[in-house]
Amino acid sequence: MRIPELLEALRAEYGDLQWWPAETAFEVMVGAVLTQNTSWTNVEKALANLRGIDALSPEGLMALSREELAEHIRPSGYFNVKADRLRHLLAFLEASGGIEGLAALDTDALRAALLGVKGVGPETADDIVLYAFERPVFVVDAYTRRLFERLDLPQARAPYDALREHVEVALGPDVAALNDLHALIVEHGKERCRPRPRCDACPVRRHCTHAEA
Known part of the structure; x- marks a missing residue:
């Protein structure tokens, strides 16, 4: 076949x-981290928690302490690890000029940059490249x-x-x-x-x- x-x-x-069920590229990025080692049903609960406090944006997540972030994403499992990974991703996003800065990169450069973020492996990077930036991976x-x-x-x-x-x-x-x-x-x-x-x-x-x- x-x-x-x-x-x-x-x-x-x-x-x-x-697919992917998200309203913005940033939501895809967050979901790609949260879905590591868990089901999408659990991710939806964590995303709903973040939406409930109007924190599902770079500014909203940055305003949360590590402990607050971990608590809100608890349904996704491994919430302390994922809180750290999201904070690494936020720092990377800010240093890269936001979504617009990343969108200016060609596909290979974008993928390589994402793979340089602590906690982002190939599957997570490709989720982001494909679904957030609509690149052919x-x-x-x-x-x-x-x-x-x-x-x-x-x-x-x-x-x-x-x-x-x-x-x-x-x-x-x-x-x-x-x-x-x-x-x-x-x-x-x-x-x-x-x-x-x-x-x-x-x-x-x-x-x-x-x-x-």
């Missing part, structure tokens, strides 16, 4: 998911690995950047397609391609090496 075929099969099954996550391995797709077990680049070559510099594929894989991973898969009515079952009989 080729990657464009996978995208079309998942689109036909799940439709347009309108692919986000590799655990759902991607699981699905690609079960479909026996090339590069499924390769290092992060090798798999990312493989998908980017397959789809070309199409931001909407890269966005959709990641969002659809996440949805498919939650709905059907779980650690214990629900193979009934799976849209890619006939291509899967692990499908239940």
Whole structure:
């Protein structure tokens, strides 16, 4: 199965998911940190807490002490660690000239700059590059690995950047397609391609090496 075929099969099954669920680029950046090692449901609770005190902005977060920030993002888990990571991201954002300053960078420079922020790894950086700045990168996550391995797709077990680049070559510099594929894989991973898969009515079952009989 080729990657464009996978995208079309998942689109036909799940439709347009309108991902990432955020109103601003800054919200995407915050959400990308908060979603580390937790579910989006927990992230939504933390974001709601920040909205509730009108703090979901660079100025709003900067006005909070580390302890206050940690308490408000508690639902996302690892809240002390994530509070520190958000503060590192805020400092980076300020030093870079804000969203506008980052938007002026080309994609490779933007990604490299984000990877230099303490607590921002490849997946978090690519979440931000793709969803906040609408650049043509692919986000590799655990759902991607699981699905690609079960479909026996090339590069499924390769290092992060090798798999990312493989998908980017397959789809070309199409931001909407890269966005959709990641969002659809996440949805498919939650709905059907779980650690214990629900193979009934799976849209890619006939291509899967692990499908239940």
